[in-house]
Amino acid sequence: MNRPDTLNVPEMDIDPFSTDFLAMPYPDHERMRQAGPWVWLKRYGILATCRHAQVKAVLSDHVNFISSAGVGLANFNQEAPFRPKSLILEADPPDHTRARTILARILSPKTVAQIREHFSAEAESLVDRLLARCRDGAVIDGVKDLAEVYPLKVFPDAVGLEPEGRHNLLLYGDMIFNAFGPRNELLQRAAEKVQPVTAWIMHHCQREQLRPGGFGDLIYQAADQGEISHQEAPMLVRSFLSAGVDTTVNGLGNALLCLAQHPDQMEKLHADPGLARSAFEESLRLESAVQTFFRTTPHEVALEGLVIPPNTKVLTFLAAANRDERQWPEPEKFDIQRRAAGHMAFGTGIHACVGQVVARLEGELILNAIARRVKRIELVGEPVRRLNNTLRAMSSMPMRWIPA
Numbered sequence: 326m327n328r329p330d331t332l333n334v335p336e337m338d339i340d341p342f343s344t345d346f347l348a349m350p351y352p353d354h355e356r357m358r359q360a361g362p363w364v365w366l367k368r369y370g371i372l373a374t375c376r377h378a379q380v381k382a383v384l385s386d387h388v389n390f391i392s393s394a395g396v397g398l399a400n401f402n403q404e405a406p407f408r409p410k411s412l413i414l415e416a417d418p419p420d421h422t423r424a425r426t427i428l429a430r431i432l433s434p435k436t437v438a439q440i441r442e443h444f445s446a447e448a449e450s451l452v453d454r455l456l457a458r459c460r461d462g463a464v465i466d467g468v469k470d471l472a473e474v475y476p477l478k479v480f481p482d483a484v485g486l487e488p489e490g491r492h493n494l495l496l497y498g499d500m501i502f503n504a505f506g507p508r509n510e511l512l513q514r515a516a517e518k519v520q521p522v523t524a525w526i527m528h529h530c531q532r533e534q535l536r537p538g539g540f541g542d543l544i545y546q547a548a549d550q551g552e553i554s555h556q557e558a559p560m561l562v563r564s565f566l567s568a569g570v571d572t573t574v575n576g577l578g579n580a581l582l583c584l585a586q587h588p589d590q591m592e593k594l595h596a597d598p599g600l601a602r603s604a605f606e607e608s609l610r611l612e613s614a615v616q617t618f619f620r621t622t623p624h625e626v627a628l629e630g631l632v633i634p635p636n637t638k639v640l641t642f643l644a645a646a647n648r649d650e651r652q653w654p655e656p657e658k659f660d661i662q663r664r665a666a667g668h669m670a671f672g673t674g675i676h677a678c679v680g681q682v683v684a685r686l687e688g689e690l691i692l693n694a695i696a697r698r699v700k701r702i703e704l705v706g707e708p709v710r711r712l713n714n715t716l717r718a719m720s721s722m723p724m725r726w727i728p729a
């Protein structure tokens with residue numbers, strides 16, 4: 326699609342789904358932020374924004390920027406979704422409200438208080454085991470040994486999944502988040518692996534597979550009460566399984582990398598482990614695990630002097646908003662004592678991450694457990710990125726922990 330005449334914004338030839346861009350997105354974010362509040366990315370015929378104020382404005386306006394036409398590049402008004410649409414992420418009110426009410430209740434602060442003990446015990450014992458290996462002189466992998474292991478243990482436990490086969494959740498997440506981009510090689514490769522994985526996921530969304538009293542079962546209880554149908558219940562369980570693992574895996578991986586690359590900040594964290602929560606928050610701001618989401622205009626939208634035609638895909642760069650100098654002093658600096666509140670890593674508005682309490686709990690507990698035992702994290706090899714159309718991900722990060 327060519328840039329409509331009513332959209333008098335700079336046109337740019339940046340491909341935000343190319344290998345180079347995904348490997349190092351920040352210089353292009355900066356170019357787009359400098360070019361203006363809005364840019365037109367001509368390769369895909371989409372409107373995009375990298376500035377905090379505009380990202381926030383789009384995500385806060387679910388009437389003019391809808392989710393039911395897909396939160397990726399594809400416009401579901403014009404092409405069929407590759408999988409049945411999510412009842413929550415890819416829905417607008419009133420459908421969205423129905424699903425959101427149930428998930429928000431399940432993930433309330435009260436629930437989090439209940440799971441805290443188990444999540445904490447698992448964090449402590451995992452960090453103890455890894456530190457023992459470091460004391461024996463071994464190199465550990467921050468991704469394979471920690472960032473993947475912990476969320477794959479605690480979150481599916483809370484949902485009520487059996488222990489076997491959980492690695493399928495990583496493959497599924499990789500595919501889902503690639504599918505928000507174009508049909509490029511990354512998506513093709515992820516999709517090739519995913520056929521048996523999808524069958525496993527859908528099987529494990531069935532009530533019989535879920536431990537009574539777990540998050541998954543609570544969704545079925547909501548169906549028993551008539552809040553959603555029994556056909557819809559497995560779809561909402563699927564939302565937990567798609568959104569709740571790969572996101573935190575990469576949130577934790579990115580946090581570890583930030584701390585390894587900034588020994589002064591690791592020192593501060595070690596001196597005051599109470600900073601664990603704000604350290605996790607700051608790493609989410611600086612290296613946002615979820616980099617982008619789209620919206621679609623359902624009708625003509627007038628905004629900031631622009632007239633945006635109906636069915637325009639609008640790309641919000643959450644990660645770029647989080648480094649906008651208009652919002653943050655010294656945005657490139659990793660400062661665990663910064664007040665990072667207001668970052669866009671969990672989105673904002675009615676679709677803001679419903680699982681953020683769980684993600685924050687995981688981040689805080691792991692960083693706190695490390696902070697009390699470790700004074701320095703040393704990288705002993707180049708971290709290997711796992712490119713994904715939406716996630717800032719890693720596949721490996723060899724490191725050594727220097728005990729206190």
Ligand code: HEM
Binds near residue numbers: 432684
């Ligand atoms: C560091 C970890 C996480 C990050 C960075 C993250 C990021 C996000 C973002 C940016 C959105 C907004 C989507 C939009 O505006 O279209 C979102 C929504 C969502 N997240 Fe998370 N998330 C994380 C962890 C989790 C966890 C642990 C769960 C499950 C417990 C979860 C479940 C969801 C769901 C179901 C939605 C859809 C909410 C809605 O549409 O109303 N997320 N997440």
